[in-house]
Amino acid sequence: MARPVVAIVGRPNVGKSTLFNRIIGERLAIVEDKPGVTRDRIYGTAEWNGVPFSVIDTGGIELADNDEMLQSIKAQAQLAIDEADGIIFVVDGKTGLTPSDQEVAELLYRSNKPIVLAVNKVDNPQREEAVYEFYSLGFSEVIGVSGAHGTGIGDLLDAAVAMLPQGADEEYDEDVIRIAVIGRPNVGKSSLVNAILGEERVIVSDIAGTTRDAIDTPFERDGKRYVLIDTAGIRKRGKIYENTERYSVMRAMKAIERADVALVVINAEEGIVEQDKHIAGYAHEAGKAAIFVVNKWDALEKDDKTMQRFERKxxxxxxxxxxxxxxxxxxxxKQRLHRILPLVDHVADQHAMRVVTHVLNDLINDAVAMNAPPSDKGRRLRIYYATQVSVKPPTFVLFVNDPELMHFSYERYIENKLRAAFQFEGTPIRIITRRKSSSEH
Known part of the structure; x- marks a missing residue:
């Protein structure tokens, strides 16, 4: 099931990024006391009272330099309206109510999305009275907070989680392989979906960003069931969406959450760009199976080494x-299209593979015998026992004498041994190191 999405919206310099960092518990966004300086990632994950959700910091959605400030704020608010299940509208309790706040409030109010109004920078008891001014915006949930100091964050998250949809928005049977088609605009995602399905199910044009919506398409092939999730994304009038490259990452993240396998589409004509790495990185971090699909291969002038050079790149x-x-x-x-689904089947199987415990421990013992674990200040790492605790992705726990002694290079060595023995093609592997308690034998 995909996590529900909470968007943080507000005019510049009200503390959206500080609040974002506070909620996700990490300092992922760059925070500076100047308007418009958010430059880091805009998408994080959080959990409150057992409810996992994703968070969007709309301040990180960069628009064209010539956009008017108010137009930019409204554009970011519109993105949040389109993408989010609930919205945290942030205002500045230190500055007080402004016309820009009222403009955004009107836009949000018409959206019919659930909204919590967070009055930020309520850093001391004297400022608590500032909260009352913002009730005039008409929202029922108004909470004074301090993103910098953490005051009121628990109440804010209680309200945010309460407004999110409960249960699955959609569920497919366990045997259905969910395929997310991800990539930046104009790499040919929709054309690829159409070609795999063999029919024009998605509107396609040569202009970047013309797909109307994210579309789930269930289909069957050779007795197997699949769902294709096309992530090209909602595109509306104007240049709001075309002007924000990171928007494609935001859409990709939502699709990746719901997928078993991610097809990372790359434009052969344009080659690999930084945005491709951002999008692929999200699939990796989410622990999904992945395949690089280099599209528009027919458009390249090739010699006998072209594929080899591209593969090396x-x-x-x-x-x-x-x-x-x-x-x-x-x-x-349609070149090589018939090979995509068999490859999807293969990596999906690898993603869900389980290793028998005694076979796993034989492999670990052999690996340790071939290459002794690292030592530090006279203490050597000892691996007592290994077990696989989950699949999708395959996740292994190593019980050791001291997790601090596990060097990343030795963990990589263990991963390479697992891959050499069991392949795990197309899937990341997670290795967790835990201290063996005295009660474990």
Whole structure:
């Protein structure tokens, strides 16, 4: 099930990024006391009272330089309205109510989305009275908070979680493989979806960003059931969406959450750009199976080394995803399209693979015998026992004498041994190191 999404909206310099960092518990967004300086990632995950959800910091959605400030704020609010299940509208209790706040409030109010109004910078008891001024905006949930000091954050999260939808928004049977087609605008995602399905299910044009909506398309092939999730995204009038590259990452994240396998689509004509790495990185971090699909392969002038050179470039640029296979296709000419679904089946199986415990421990023992674990200040790491605790992705726990002694290079060595023995093609592997308690034998 996909996590519900909470968007943080407000005019510049009200403390959206500080609040975002406070909620997700990490300092992912750059925070500075100047308007418009958010430059880091805009999408995080959080959990409150057992409810997991995703958080969008709309201040990180950058628009064209020539946009008027108010237009930019309204554009960010519109993105939040489109994407979020609930909205935290942030205002500045220190500055007080402004015309910009009223403009955004009107836009949000018409959306019919559930909204919590967070009056930020209520840093001391003297400022608590400032909260009452904002009731004039007409929202029923108004909470004074301090993103900087953490005051009121618990009450805010209680209200935010309460407004989110409960239960699954959609669920498919366990045997259905969910495929997210992800990539930046104009790499050919919709054309690829159409070509795989063999019919024009998605509107396609040559202009970047013309897909009307994210579309789930269930289908069957050779007795197997799939769902294709096309993430090209909602595009409305004007240049709001076309002007924000990070918007494509935001849409990709939502689709990745719901997927088993991510098809990371790369434009062969344009090559690999930084945005491709951002989008692929989210699939990796989410623990999803992944395949690099190099589209528009027919458009390249090739010699007998072209594919080899492109493959080398992929491996150099995506060092963190050495496990992901690559397929070179053309949605236009149907070149190699018939190989995509068998490859999807293969990596989905690898993603869900379980290793028998005694076989796993034999492998770990052999690995330790071949290459002794690291030591530090005379103390050597000892691995007592290993077990696989989950799949999708395959996750292993190593019980050791001291987790601090596990060096990342030795963990990588163990991962390589697992891959050599069991393949795990197309899927990340998670390795967790835990101290063996005295009660475990």
């Amino acid at each position: 992929i491996r150099e640029e995506f060092l963190f995803m050495e496990y992901a296979p690559t397929i070179y296709v053309s949605a236009k000419t």
